[in-house]
């Protein structure tokens with residue numbers, strides 16, 4: 001099946017006489033006829049549901065759909081994108097371990113790795129994604145356990161060279177984890193370029209309507225945990241799970257089964273069946289929306305680039321962007337829906353521009369069907385001076401513009417009248 005068909009048909013497969021649309025299984029627990037069968041479930045010898053913290057039929061169907069969209073062997077939904085990032089890393093690293101992460105990542109990822117995981121004993125070295133291979137290789141240590149990057153970085157909008165980082169990670173016998181939130185599997189499938197684990201905040205384009213928070217971890221199934229020699233937790237019996245050996249019992253799905261069996265069991269950051277139901281509806285139209293988001297964003301970026309009231313524009317799909325060659329390689333169908341730009345007149349002019357918008361709403365969220373805008377200098381970063389903002393890579397005039405799927409003429413007319421003000 002092509003990706004458009006998978007968006008609709010993968011996941012839930014009703015049997016004779018069952019509801020056509022994925023039902024919401026609003027049940028924490030499941031009934032069995034014998035204690036013996038249930039015992040087998042607990043030993044992971046039989047497949048089945050026993051408690052919604054670990055698995056639920058609604059959530060399971062959506063996990064299967066996302067695994068199919070990314071081309072992975074299995075997926076696990078989480079309560080939010082942050083939980084997906086946390087579990088994707090702690091499934092392979094613990095106190096005393098080290099991670100290499102691109103500097104061009106979501107602020108929440110930067111804090112999780114730089115502050116909270118550090119408190120738990122996992123150190124992170126942040127590397128500039130544009131550094132050459134040799135420079136990045138120097139940052140590896142014997143205890144490095146993973147490399148992390150973001151397909152299209154939020155909010156920097158730089159494009160991650162997945163093949164380059166996969167090669168570097170594999171030379172060091174560790175997996176590459178890619179946050180594919182902004183691209184979605186419709187525009188880019190990181191496994192096809194060597195990534196090993198893909199994560200998402202499904203709160204963004206996958207849900208697409210800003211109605212439910214969520215995250216997902218997808219296992220590509222290609223990393224050889226046993227051959228690496230760096231991941232004994234995969235190859236020795238797990239005493240907390242009746243001696244299961246993940247690579248032996250679950251083969252290619254070792255990583256994702258271990259994430260569920262150990263971390264979802266212990267951390268409990270599962271997605272609710274209700275949110276999985278809403279996410280599934282969003283996924284059905286993902287291919288239509290991503291095409292329109294990309295097309296509209298390109299038109300908005302071109303309009304801004306040719307407007308004398310605008311001082312700069314950053315959209316990776318533009319011919320003038322230094323990331324255009326990477327866009328051509330990794331996401332030829334489009335560069336997604338987020339554009340950033342600066343208006344002449346700096347911080348004050350940016351505030352006026354935002355206040356003047358009539359269609360685009362001022363919100364902190366990005367990446368949903370409705371056009372929205374954010375001015376970090378007057379909101380999320382308002383405590384910082386112009387100098388501090390520049391040092392942090394956010395210019396005082398920066399506007400993050402998330403282009404929706406309205407008619408693009410209306411979006412551009414809205415920008416035009418707000419610029420005029």
Ligand SMILES: *Cc1c(COP(=O)(O)O)cnc(C)c1O
Pocket residue numbers: 080081082083106108109150154179181182200201202203204213214215
């Ligand atoms: C929003 C976001 C996250 C965090 O996701 P939540 O669902 O808000 O927890 C992670 N990565 C990227 C790229 C994001 O945009």
